[in-house]
Amino acid sequence: MPEKTLKVGATATPRHVLVVDDSRAQRRILALALTRGGYKVTEADSGVSALALCQETCFDIVLSDWMMPEMNGLDFCRSFRALPREGYGYFILLTAKSEKGEIADGLDCGADDFLAKPVNPDELRARLRAGERILGMQSELVQKNRLISATLDELQKVYDSLDRDLIEARKLQQTLVRERFRDFGRGEVSVLLRPSGHVGGDLAGFFEINAQRIGVYSVDVSGHGVASAMMTARLSGLLSGSSPDQNVALMRGEFGEKDAHPPEVVAARLNRMMFNDIQVEQYFTLAYADINLRTGNVQMVQAGHPHPVLIRDSGEIEYIGSGGMPIGLIPSAEYERVEATLGPGDRLFLVSDGVTECPSPLGEELGEDGLSKILQANLAMGSSALLEALVWDLSAHFGGEDFPDDVSGALFLLKN
Structure with a gap:
């Protein structure tokens, strides 16, 4: 793969990417490119082992092969979406499939994007950039929701206090x-x-x-x-x-x-x-x-x-x-x-x-x-x-x- 950086936006903490492929060579190629791009990378050689890792760690981005033994990429994606987690995980399927029906199956299972194998560096960089944007927006939304939730809690406390005061005011008015x-x-x-x-x-x-x-x-x-x-x-x-x-x-x-x-x-x-x-x-x-x-x-x-x-x-x-x-x-x-x-x-x-x-x-x-x-x-x-x-x-x-x-x-x- 050509020596090109994959950085798509500096963050205080590097995005954690899980690379899943039963081919060790494919994993290493992707892991090396991602590491050079400033990502933190974890590898898994099957859908089963990847799912076990996902139960312990909230990965930001998942690059998963479609065709794997034991658990294929679709089943892994479906199981990944079913896991409880706080933030969103951006899921990219790596596949040689290009039929519209097969792509639709991938989207139905929860995949966000696709990459054709063999992976083109420029296309990988573009897909990751799209994922970064989605994760950034999701992070902002989570922070705003937390702020709204905290504000609503404070408003509820104020309302409860006013409600108690109004109850006493009604007694006095009577x-x-x-x-x-x-x-x-x-x-x-x-x-x-x-x-x-x-x-x-x-x-x-x-x-x-x-x-x-x-x-x-x-x-x-x-x-x-x-x-x-x-x-x-x-x-x-x-x-x-x-x-x-x-x-x-x-x-x-x-x-x-x-x-x-x-x-x-x-x-x-x-x-x-x-x-x-x-x-x-x-x-x-x-x-x-x-x-x-x-x-x-x-x-x-x-x-x-x-x-x-x-x-x-x-x-x-x-x-x-x-x-x-x-x-x-x-x-x-x-x-x-x-x-x-x-x-x-x-x-x-x-x-x-x-x-x-x-x-x-x-x-x-x-x-x-x-x-x-x-x-x-x-x-x-x-x-x-x-x-x-x-x-x-x-x-x-x-x-x-x-x-x-x-x-x-x-x-x-x-x-x-």
Whole structure:
């Protein structure tokens, strides 16, 4: 063979080549050329001995004769491909065969390339160069996959940490509404609060204004997730019954008695706070009712929230209000008062759009008609049981319990 170098690209560690041929002379010719080219070479005189070597060493390139006793090149190639190994092994068959069907058999067995015997040095160099490219790309791919795997492991750790934090955040958010039910004597309030994710942007609750009046509210902050949950935490403080001095609805009357701003004024005050104090990109919808327990008179404001629902003791359902502008959307927004009168046994339901806009598997929203049917079907139940039944019926409508939006509301009952 002419004195020609076979180097095709310097590497930190020489490629390890296994030369398999039952002809000692052929092995030596190939081994000498490969050694001069900078390769590390191991020889095997049969497919059986070569396979035994491959079980102990991961060779980068294999040059194997096709026609050998005991185990021919095709069988050896097939067995070589079946061995467990970390990296790829480039397999070149040495053969005098040139029929297309025989070449196809070699490819089916896992061979990457062919060299005609007797081996031409220039052709050998070209085949090895092709193998080097494949092995290089495979090595880069393995390294990238390892990097991706390591990155995914780190991301999983971060996700697990965030997941634990969100679980704790959900527990804390649930404590924002300390009471889910209270009996005020002449009336009672039940609260429903079910986030769609770890934390939600809905809030519902109530507070005492004085011995004869209570405030009931339902809030839906735009968006989902942590930012919305933080806003509900802020609003919870602004509508808290346990901290009257911070409650934006409460005030002292002319003679120092406990009183409250009219509902439309409460909405306007919250709107100003969103632009002047809180200053975030979010907004929220609100339904707030000032209820007189003695007379049943209700003064409300609807700020972009779904229409408040009057559930008469007779079973009649009324939707009141005219919509209104959400809080924090327009600085100069004005809000109108809505009034209604409750009789004994009547209920007022302030509900979020997570209920009315809940879709069916076909994408059909529940809507006000669907909500009315649920309420009428469960009219005989107490308030807390009615809210629980609402969730069950909503799950049946949606086809599951993982609702796409927060489900919340506050239900007031004026007693007989």
